[in-house]
Amino acid sequence: MKKKILSLTMAAVLAVGTLVGCGSSSSGSKEESTTTEKTEDLSEASGDKITLQLWHYFTSADLDDFEKVIADYNASQDNVEVVSTYVAREDLMNQYTMGAISGELPDIGMIDSPDMASYIQMGVYENIQDLCDEWGEVDNFYKGPLNSCTGTDGNLYGLPHNTNSISLFYNKDLLDAAGCEVPETWDELEEVAAKVTTSDTYGLSICARGDEEGTFQFIPWLYSAGGSIDNINSTESVSALTYLTDMVNNGYMSKEVINWTQNDAKDNFVAGKCAMMINGPWQVPEVEKATFNWGVALLPKDKEFASCMGGENFGVCAGTEYKEEAFNFLTYMLSKDVSAEFCKTAGKFPTRGDAMDILETSWAEDSPYRVFAEEMNYTVARGPHAEWPTISEAVYTAYQAAYIGDKTPQEALDEAAEKIASVWKQ
């Protein structure tokens, strides 16, 4: 009997490695938070300064610009020291989830705009409506980005930090060699793609991964054809997916796009393996390294121009002791001038009109940013909906099934419509 119990427990231990495996990232977060606690203790001991923890996922090019904003703020006053911690985007989302359970959240947290609604619902962010009212500058912000920070109760739970859209990058040299004009409609796009596609070069590259990035890139096509998330299996929606599926089937677009991130798409474009790509303004500094002539144009349209709104938000995290101080930092970071300056160097767009006005004066007449700024007029927002991840999953499963030929566009989107309908029902 004893032996039996022993063997039972040991079997459990052997098997449990799996569950502990899943939890390994949580132990990482614990380590991190203990170090942050330590720094907090240290700084509190060394002076009366308040330390605010900030989590973000700015990488490479943007990181220095962002660190500069924080350094400037820390130097500008003596009361508060903002300490930033980089966490990779996907890990960061997990950290918020686990932090909300264990109560180990930072004071300020960055988040991708379509995910914000879910995390507001999960209680990761503080309601800052009253502080925003007091501040009185919220009216300067654009409606779309601001919407993504609004909870179901109509209150603000954060402020949009930057916004963006996606447009068409084209390789001027390749287009000229094939005797093509820059495409403005879907028909022209297909025509140009057909002409520039060779054995080494694809006509177009996009990101069609099975994740949020892929959904972000699919939405412009959907809305340009007159379709929408609500009517995802309408004739118009199906025509959008059919168009893209044909691009793959005709060999104008690599099937590999289903594994490509937007960065992979950019790498292929810069390497000259794709004559055109759909991407955002944050890639401009990287594309400038290309050895060929290139340009940016509005995303070609079917019925109307459309693009998808991207961007990041910042919020004050729930349970912080220093809500006002944290909000204070947000107002500094998002003030007209600081925001404009950051966006200028980081290749992003500010979320407030007055900062955009400043930024625009700094652009050259033929700056690619002007195209992206114009594209902003045609952007569609994702959600906001607390169950957006489930909707997004329905969308990316559908287009992936169509691209790899597993289902026809109609079948794939019918299935997506069913999944999305079940979200509305709840």
Add this chain to the structure above:
Amino acid sequence: MKKKKKIISNTTIEGYCFVLPSFIFMLALIGYPLIYNIILSFKNYDVKTFKGNTSVFVGLDNYATLFSDSTFWLVMRNTLLFTIACLIVQFSIGFLFALLFHQKFKLSGPVRGLLLISYMMPMSVTALLSRNMFMTDGGVINVILQNFHLIDQPIEWLTNTKWAIRTVIIANCWVGIPFNMLLLTTGLTGISTEIYESGKVDGANSFQRFFYLTLPLLKPAIMAVLMLGFIYTFKAFDLIYIMTGGGPLNSTDVLGTYAYQLAFSQYKFSMGSAVAVVLFLCLFVVGLFYLKMTMAEEVD
């Protein structure tokens, strides 16, 4: 007689004292999450009930949803296919390598050491490398195969639902072969050469020596390798997550990646837990089987 009994109980208590720290450690770090996870799988913990933890017990609802979902059965099938295929390939090739390098020839040591590189490499590195090597256009594998005219059209290693699972199996075997080889080599060195010598004297040829001496004597090592291999492969996560993320269309999703996706991409925490519990139960049965066997061996 009486005195002897007392000695035993003393050492038993002492023994328990030595085990106690690790027992507490495991209880806190393994027992607690395990039980918490099981409880979670019976609740409706998701985006809506997360705040203020307003979730309630819903009995077997999550499991009912799971078992009626065709995706779950696809994932289950993938997991079994992945595990069994990996086990067969890596065990048979690993065994051949173990036998080969057990022969004392020049360079057998260094070459065996080199083979271990793939086992020592971090899984994430292996996964990233394989992802690039198996790209359809311009991936090294397709380029080589095409240059040798072994294939006409590039193989869609990771973009085709049929091929993707095979590709992750190949990548996993690359890591698994040296692991099997290592454990089996240790088993082989444990067999005394005298046994083979007396076998030779009795007139057994090399096949007979392999099937009637090596295999039976190596049985404990073989069973251990197979069981551990099963457990490690069944709970695969990092390799698949990085190589394909479970795609395209769940064709490479295994229980581990599927649980992660449900819990952390779609915030259906309870559903994710339910998948993790299924994963746990499968391995629990295998672990039980393994222990029963090793204990039977010890009694022998």
